[in-house]
Amino acid sequence: MLGDTDLAAIALTLKLAIVTTVLLLFFGTPIAWWLARTRSAWKGAVGAVVALPIVLPPTVIGFYLLVMLGPQGPVGQLTQALGLGVLPFTFAGLVVASVFYSLPFVVQPIQNAFEAIGERPLEAAATLRASPLDTFFSVVLPLARPGYLTASVLGFAHTVGEFGVVLMIGGNIPDRTRVVSVQIYDHVEALEYAQAHWLSAGMVAFSFVVLLLLYTLNPTGRRV
């Protein structure tokens, strides 16, 4: 059955996924809006950067994060100058890594939803003298709700399923960076296959239920 360290890993994983998803919805919305509306020549480049984590192996992301966020890296120098210390081996470090890693899974569904709205509802709102901000909150957000549902579920699930990046910058510290995927890996390496099965089967069930909910509640939303 599940031990104390397993339960701690589950709690930490859920916390990480929630914090990451909330931050991603907050920061992903303006990026998605810009990508959906802009005619800038930079659209392709920004879109490509956002999509990078889909293509890159986690080892590349983890390795560069470790080097960049480390005490000699550019980001590490910045965080030290700001008095934040260095990010690897901390919960905050995992959040930064997860935000980057799950970015496309949140931005792309929202961007698609924004694009699907088109010009007409925005023009109609403008003729009714709604301010751009009012239009965004009263017209765009409600219309983009399926996109937000997809984005939240995928961002959350993808963060739960993260392994390689966490392994490389986490340091496997109980209650701070030891998430479920790392815990499973430890069990397998230590030949504790019974515990590995409990957690792994739990992950399979969780992932299936999450995707099932997504496809049942949101049949028109973007599929993965």
Next chain:
Amino acid sequence: MKTRLPLLFAALFAMGLSTSLHAAEVQVAVAANFTAPMQKIAAEFEKDSGHKAALSFGSTGKFYAQIKNGAPFDIFLAADDETPAKLEKEGVAVGSSRFTYAIGQLALWSARPGYVDDNGEVLKKGTFAHLAIANPRLAPYGAAAVEALTKMGLLSSVEGRFVQGENIAQAYQFTSTGNAELGFVALSQVYADGKLKNGSAWIVPPSLHSPIRQDAVVLAKGKDNPAAAALVRFLKSDQARAVIKSYGYDL
């Protein structure tokens, strides 16, 4: 051009045939801490014997799981002596093919020159935020580090600053990037040609932990592979032993 193609294929076929007749390939699973010496040994082995050695590096626990599930390795150089014994008992390894190829030395290392003193006093001064070790549940070097810290009476004061790598290679990686100021690594990772490559280190006295005996074993798949037999012979030769020692292993 067209008429020469069959000739070309025939030549390639003959070449392939001749190499397969004279030289065989041996697939070796190598514990992460033995990466550097094994690369050198394999290069010398290939030059001397004409056989080819394909090396895979990783943690002993992962190799155990892979070998049990049919991974195509001929020889396994483990980081401990328990896993090869277990494989032998379970009939996956060739009986009585086990031998100790190296005895590991544990080192406290920092990428910063002059940071680690000759007696490991830096552990007591405690100006570091992170101390990297290999996961003691999984890696013999991690277990040895915990044992040494316990004997020195320092475990409880530094435990909260542990960052764990899944194997000794990761503990080294955390330390070499400076993310951890200090790390317990295998001497072989920071030592070559009889001297420290960079940074500063304290070689933990063997009296502080039980010996890190690293055993090799021939696996069932490698039983009749001439290249596997040749590599075992080579590993036991004075030539290979000199290389192993130059990387800071005992023998």
